[in-house]
Amino acid sequence: MRILVAMSGGVDSSVAAARAVDAGHEVVGVHLALSRMPGTLRTGSRGCCTIEDSRDAHRVAGMLGIPFYVWDFSERFKEDIVDDFIAEYAAGRTPNPCMRCNERIKFAALLDRALALGFDAIATGHYAEVIRDSEGNPELHRGEDLAKDQSYVLGVLTGEQLEHCYFPIGATASKAEVRAEAAERGFSVANKPDSYDICFIPDGDTKAWLADKIPMRPGLIKDAEGEVLGQHDGAMTYTIGQRKGLGIQKPAADGKPRFVTGLDPASNTVTVGSRADLSVSHLTGIRTSWCGPVPADIGAEPGTAIDCEVQIRAHSDPVPARAWLGDFVAEAPEHEVSPIVDEVEVPAARPAGQLMHIDVDEELSGVAPGQTMVIYRGSRVLGQATIDRTAKDRLGV
Amino acid sequence: MRHCSWPKSATRPKIERVPIYLDHAATSPMPAEVLDVYTAELARRANPSALHAVGQAARMRIEQAREDIADAVGAATSSEVIFTSGGTEADNFALKGLYLARNGGSFDAPARPRVLTSTIEHHAILDSVEWLETQGAEVVSLDVDAEGRLDLDAALAELRREPERTAVISIMAANNEIGTIQPIAEIGAAAKELGVPFHIDAVQALGQIPLDFAALGATAMTITAHKIGGPVGIGALLLDRAAAPAPILHGGGQERGVRSGTLDVAGAVAFAKAVELSTGDLEHRAAGFTALRDRLIDGIESTIDGARLSGRRGRGRLPANAHFTFTGCEGDSLLFGLDARGLATSTGSACSAGVSRPSHVLLACGMDEDTARSAQRFSLGHDTIEAEVDALLEVLPAVVDQARRAGMVSATPRWMQGAS
Numbered sequence: 001m002r003i004l005v006a007m008s009g010g011v012d013s014s015v016a017a018a019r020a021v022d023a024g025h026e027v028v029g030v031h032l033a034l035s036r037m038p039g040t041l042r043t044g045s046r047g048c049c050t051i052e053d054s055r056d057a058h059r060v061a062g063m064l065g066i067p068f069y070v071w072d073f074s075e076r077f078k079e080d081i082v083d084d085f086i087a088e089y090a091a092g093r094t095p096n097p098c099m100r101c102n103e104r105i106k107f108a109a110l111l112d113r114a115l116a117l118g119f120d121a122i123a124t125g126h127y128a129e130v131i132r133d134s135e136g137n138p139e140l141h142r143g144e145d146l147a148k149d150q151s152y153v154l155g156v157l158t159g160e161q162l163e164h165c166y167f168p169i170g171a172t173a174s175k176a177e178v179r180a181e182a183a184e185r186g187f188s189v190a191n192k193p194d195s196y197d198i199c200f201i202p203d204g205d206t207k208a209w210l211a212d213k214i215p216m217r218p219g220l221i222k223d224a225e226g227e228v229l230g231q232h233d234g235a236m237t238y239t240i241g242q243r244k245g246l247g248i249q250k251p252a253a254d255g256k257p258r259f260v261t262g263l264d265p266a267s268n269t270v271t272v273g274s275r276a277d278l279s280v281s282h283l284t285g286i287r288t289s290w291c292g293p294v295p296a297d298i299g300a301e302p303g304t305a306i307d308c309e310v311q312i313r314a315h316s317d318p319v320p321a322r323a324w325l326g327d328f329v330a331e332a333p334e335h336e337v338s339p340i341v342d343e344v345e346v347p348a349a350r351p352a353g354q355l356m357h358i359d360v361d362e363e364l365s366g367v368a369p370g371q372t373m374v375i376y377r378g379s380r381v382l383g384q385a386t387i388d389r390t391a392k393d394r395l396g397v
Numbered sequence: 398m399r400h401c402s403w404p405k406s407a408t409r410p411k412i413e414r415v416p417i418y419l420d421h422a423a424t425s426p427m428p429a430e431v432l433d434v435y436t437a438e439l440a441r442r443a444n445p446s447a448l449h450a451v452g453q454a455a456r457m458r459i460e461q462a463r464e465d466i467a468d469a470v471g472a473a474t475s476s477e478v479i480f481t482s483g484g485t486e487a488d489n490f491a492l493k494g495l496y497l498a499r500n501g502g503s504f505d506a507p508a509r510p511r512v513l514t515s516t517i518e519h520h521a522i523l524d525s526v527e528w529l530e531t532q533g534a535e536v537v538s539l540d541v542d543a544e545g546r547l548d549l550d551a552a553l554a555e556l557r558r559e560p561e562r563t564a565v566i567s568i569m570a571a572n573n574e575i576g577t578i579q580p581i582a583e584i585g586a587a588a589k590e591l592g593v594p595f596h597i598d599a600v601q602a603l604g605q606i607p608l609d610f611a612a613l614g615a616t617a618m619t620i621t622a623h624k625i626g627g628p629v630g631i632g633a634l635l636l637d638r639a640a641a642p643a644p645i646l647h648g649g650g651q652e653r654g655v656r657s658g659t660l661d662v663a664g665a666v667a668f669a670k671a672v673e674l675s676t677g678d679l680e681h682r683a684a685g686f687t688a689l690r691d692r693l694i695d696g697i698e699s700t701i702d703g704a705r706l707s708g709r710r711g712r713g714r715l716p717a718n719a720h721f722t723f724t725g726c727e728g729d730s731l732l733f734g735l736d737a738r739g740l741a742t743s744t745g746s747a748c749s750a751g752v753s754r755p756s757h758v759l760l761a762c763g764m765d766e767d768t769a770r771s772a773q774r775f776s777l778g779h780d781t782i783e784a785e786v787d788a789l790l791e792v793l794p795a796v797v798d799q800a801r802r803a804g805m806v807s808a809t810p811r812w813m814q815g816a817s
Contacts, residue, residue: 069729069733071727071729072729072754072806074754075766075807108810108812109810111812112811112812113730113803116799117730117734118799160812161812
C-alpha cells in the first residue's frame, strides 16, 4: 500500500512511520505546517508546529529513507480550528481543538489530499486501534496502553474515514515501549517530552491567550437564586466546575465551597452553586457522528436506548449510559448569543445534524457545552456528539 | 492480545527514479570543470594573507579570480569585487552598509532616512529593509505590474521626489521566482544623476543576461556562485570604488576593510571558473536556454488547460526561467507529484521551514491567494537537455490532473461537505 504518515516530529509518529516502512509499504512522511508564524524552537510541552519539530520529523524520514514534505494547512487550521476555538469560547462553550483538528484537518483535508494524490491510507502516531471485523469493516478501539489511549479524540472519525486510517503504535503495550523502540532505531526524538498543551497557544496559558482575542467585559457573579455575589472581568475566562479564583467575598450559607455552574454569554453572567448543582444526569448532543454504521439497535425513544458507556473528556473515566437518537435539526437549538460574538470572527454555522440523548446512571460533574461526548461499548468507539445542553434529571426511566 | 490489523506487503515497492533537475534557480549543480579547480584548490589551501611564499601564491590565485570576475561583470577594477559568504550577506551588507554610510554611520536622526525598493525583491532585501525600518528608516515600496515588472515611471518619480533624503535604492536585475527582467539601466541612470546609491540584486541574472556594472550606474551589485554552478558559501558584492559602506563584519580588515574574515581561495577560484563558464559565451548560452524554455512554455500552454505563464514573455524574461500557475492545484501537490516521478521542481523560493506559502511576488503581481498557491517554477541550467524538458511535458498533464483532484487547501474537505 501507499501510506502517508503524518509526522509531527514527535516520538509516536516517528515510530509509526518506521513501522509502516518495516511492514513493507511505500511510505511518504508529511509534516503539517499549522501555524502561519511557526516558532523556531520548541518550548514548554507543545509537541509540534515549530521549525525544530519539522526538522525532527525530516531527520527521522531521512533515516527511514522515505520522501518527506511539509504541507501548509495553516490557513485552514486558522479558520477551522483557531477561529472556531475563539468563537466557541466567546459563545460560552468549551471546545476541544485537537478533536476539531482530527475532524477537519488530519482526517479530512489531509486525507482528502492523500487519497487524491494516490495514497491508499494515512497513518498517524495515535494510541488507538482500527480493527477490521470479519467483513473487513473497520472498528475504532481504545489503544492498548489505557493511560495513553487517544480513541476519544478520534471519536469524530466516520467509518468511511476509518477505512483509510492506520495507527501503527496503537497496539503497543506502553509509551515506554515506543520510546525504547525509537531509541533502538537511533531516533533523536526518542526522549522528546510528551506534549500536553494546545499547540497554538505558545505558553500554555489559555485564559491569557483568549483574553487577548475576545473582548473582556466585566459582569456579575450570581447564585442560582439571582443574588449578586461578586464581579468578574469577563465570563469567557471561567470554566464550568471551576472553584478557585472566583473572588467571592461572601461565604455560602451552608459554608461549603462554590463552583461555577453556568456561563451565560447573553447576560455576561457567571452562575455559581454548590457541588451538587454541578451534577447532571442527562446530556443532549448535536452533530452526532458514528465510527461506522449506526448501531442497529438504537432507537429514537428513551425506551429504545442502547446500553453503552459515555466519556466526556480525553482522560476521564467512561460511565455506564443509555443513548438514543433525537431529531435531525438544521441548526443548533437556539441559544441566546453573546453580543461579543459579533466582534469575534465566527466560522459559518454548521448544521447541527442529528441530536443524541444520553442518560447516565451515575451523575457527571462539571460538564460544559461544547465538550464532546464519545460513546463506547467496551473498547470500541461507537460514535460521538457535541454536548449542547445538560439536565439535572434523566429523561428516560 | 488483540489481532493486529496492520496489513503486510510482500515486497517493498521500488520507485523508478530518473532524476531530472529543473530547480537550477535554487542551486545549480557544479560542472566538472568547476569541481576540478575547486578540489585542486582545496588541496593547496593556504591563507592568502600570510606573508610566506605559499601564502603569496594563494594570494595570486584569489586576485586572479577577483580580476576574472571583475572583467566578466564589467567592474572598473578588481578592487570593486568584495567577496562575501553569498547573496544574502551581500544584500544585507549593501543595504545596511550604504544606509549607515549615507547617514553618518548612525541610526540616530538620519538625514537620509528613505530606502526605496520594489515589492518583489528577495527576502534578503525585503527583510533587511524591514529591519532598517525598525531602526528609523522610511521605506518606500515600489509597485510592479501584473507581469512583475517595476512601474518605471512611478519608481523614477519616487526617486526624484526627495533624492537628498534618500539613502539607497535597491532593485533586482531579474526576479528569482517569475524571471521578469527589471529596467535597471533606467533606474541606474537616474540614480547616478541624482547622486543616490543604487544597489542591484543580480543573483538570478548572472549568467543569463548581460551585466555591466560600470555601465549600469550602480553603486553596488550582488552576485553569488551557487546559482551558476559554483560552490555554496561564496558570493560577492560589486562595490564602486567611491563607496565606503559601514563594515558589517569587523576583524582583520580584509576586503577593503569592510568585510573582514579569512579569504576563501578555493571558493573564489571556483566562483571565477563558474562565472567564466556561464558568462564566457553568454549569447550562445542564453539562446540555448531560451530555446529550451520556450519549448517548455509552448508545451505546457498547448497541453494543459488552466496553466498560465507568470511574468513576461520573450526578451523580458530570464532565458532559463519558466513559471506557471495551474488553476485549482496546490503547488505542494504538483511538487509532490513531480518529485514522485523523479522531477525536481519548486513551488517558488525555498524557505527555512520548507513550507510553501503564497508567494509575496505573485501577490504583488495582483494574483489572489489561491492562484498564488498554485505555482510551480521550472528553472533550467547548464546541463538541462531537451529530453528532460520533454519528460516534464510528458508527465505534467497527469500530475496536474491528480493535483486538481486533490484540490485546494481552501476548499472544504469532502468529509465535511453536507455533514448531517
